[in-house]
Amino acid sequence: MPDAIATTHHATAHPALQHHFENMEQQREAGTLGMWVFLVTEIMFFGGMFLAYTLYRYKYPGAFAAASNHLDIRLGAVNTVVLIVSSFTMAMAVFSTQVGKRRNSIIFLILTLVLGLTFLGIKAVEYKAKYDDNLIPGHLIPSHPFNPTVAQHGDTDPHKLHLPEGVSVRNVEMFYWIYFAMTGMHALHMIIGAGILITILILAWRGRFSPEYHSPVEITGLYWHFVDIVWIFLFPLLYLLGRHLEGHM
Amino acid sequence: MSEHIVYPRVYIGIFFILLVGTLLTVLAAFRDFPGPLNAVVALTIATIKATFVVLYFMHVRYSGRLVWLVIASALFWLGIMFALTISDYSSRGWLPI
Numbered sequence: 001m002p003d004a005i006a007t008t009h010h011a012t013a014h015p016a017l018q019h020h021f022e023n024m025e026q027q028r029e030a031g032t033l034g035m036w037v038f039l040v041t042e043i044m045f046f047g048g049m050f051l052a053y054t055l056y057r058y059k060y061p062g063a064f065a066a067a068s069n070h071l072d073i074r075l076g077a078v079n080t081v082v083l084i085v086s087s088f089t090m091a092m093a094v095f096s097t098q099v100g101k102r103r104n105s106i107i108f109l110i111l112t113l114v115l116g117l118t119f120l121g122i123k124a125v126e127y128k129a130k131y132d133d134n135l136i137p138g139h140l141i142p143s144h145p146f147n148p149t150v151a152q153h154g155d156t157d158p159h160k161l162h163l164p165e166g167v168s169v170r171n172v173e174m175f176y177w178i179y180f181a182m183t184g185m186h187a188l189h190m191i192i193g194a195g196i197l198i199t200i201l202i203l204a205w206r207g208r209f210s211p212e213y214h215s216p217v218e219i220t221g222l223y224w225h226f227v228d229i230v231w232i233f234l235f236p237l238l239y240l241l242g243r244h245l246e247g248h249m
Numbered sequence: 250m251s252e253h254i255v256y257p258r259v260y261i262g263i264f265f266i267l268l269v270g271t272l273l274t275v276l277a278a279f280r281d282f283p284g285p286l287n288a289v290v291a292l293t294i295a296t297i298k299a300t301f302v303v304l305y306f307m308h309v310r311y312s313g314r315l316v317w318l319v320i321a322s323a324l325f326w327l328g329i330m331f332a333l334t335i336s337d338y339s340s341r342g343w344l345p346i
Contacts, residue, residue: 025252028252029313032312032316033315033316033319036316036319036320037319039323040319040320040322040323040326043323043324043327044323044326044327044330047327047330047331048330051330051331051334051335054331054335055334055335055338058339059343073275077271077275080271081268081271084264084267084268084271085264087264087267087302087306088260088261088263088264088306090306091255091260091263091305091306092257092260095254095255095256095257095260098252098254099254218308221306221307222307225302225303225306225307226307228302229299229302229303232295232298232299232302233292233295233299235271235274235295236274236278236291236292236294236295237291237292237295240274240275240278240291241278241287241288241291243278243279244278244279244280244281244282244287245281246279
């Protein structure tokens with residue numbers, strides 16, 4: 001009678017314990033390990049784009065520096081800080097759940113969500129500025145092709161592209177392909193992360209988590225911190241790479 | 250439960266390290282270091298920041314050997330992808346774009 005055995009086995013177990021695990025600790029460790037395996041696939045996924053970035057930056061250093069200098073370093077830096085604060089509040093949400101402080105946990109989850117949405121809002125402002133300067137690559141927006149105005153010598157209009165001698169606008173376009181692919185995929189991960197946070201928030205509100213059972217919060221944290229790490233690399237690689245050349249270009 | 254709980258004072262410490270790292274990377278970006286050193290400095294700071302996030306925010310410092318193995322294998326395969334692809338691209342001609 002397998003059913004009867006299963007019932008006995010779980011007679012005193014936590015209601016969140018799935019039948020294929022021995023105990024809560026084994027279940028939690030399996031969940032964490034599974035999330036890390038998923039993050040491996042994410043590392044390889046973003047890794048491919050970082051590789052494309054490396055190759056093209058090596059091939060077209062002047063165009064990449066000039067294109068990068070056109071990005072808004074202030075908004076990029078503010079967004080970096082926003083994400084770091086959100087990683088901190090996420091870590092605090094995990095801690096609050098681990099020690100059974102449901103109210104703090106909910107507050108920190110809301111803060112994390114608000115900071116994530118702030119990041120996306122600032123990103124949208126940046127995308128709009130690139131749209132206005134006709135820097136959306138190719139024909140991604142069919143009626144609005146890549147067509148930036150190149151500044152003449154002495155012109156300091158920040159909306160125009162400032163290119164050093166011998167740099168092709170085509171190669172600047174390649175930077176913007178990579179910029180939009182990488183920040184777009186990162187933003188998509190943030191949107192998915194916001195959706196996960198809302199789900200976790202509802203579950204936390206209903207009192208589903210406790211010091212014995214909080215794997216979903218912990219795993220959401222792993223995802224959120226991973227997305228933060230991607231940005232930690234994207235910020236210097238996309239926004240800062242040509243700043244030291246600004247005077248010479 | 251043998252789970253290790255990381256306390257807020259540790260998180261606050263890491264948080265400030267990350268803020269300082271961000272400030273340093275911005276300041277360093279405007280200095281003109283010789284050769285490719287600007288990129289080296291930027292990537293070193295980013296890697297240090299990422300390591301702190303992984304070890305403390307993501308609790309890897311207190312995780313089992315299996316988690317370490319999974320992360321190490323990810324970095325290993327990432328290294329293979331970079332090394333083989335770059336060796337190929339750097340030893341061939343490119344079509345102009």
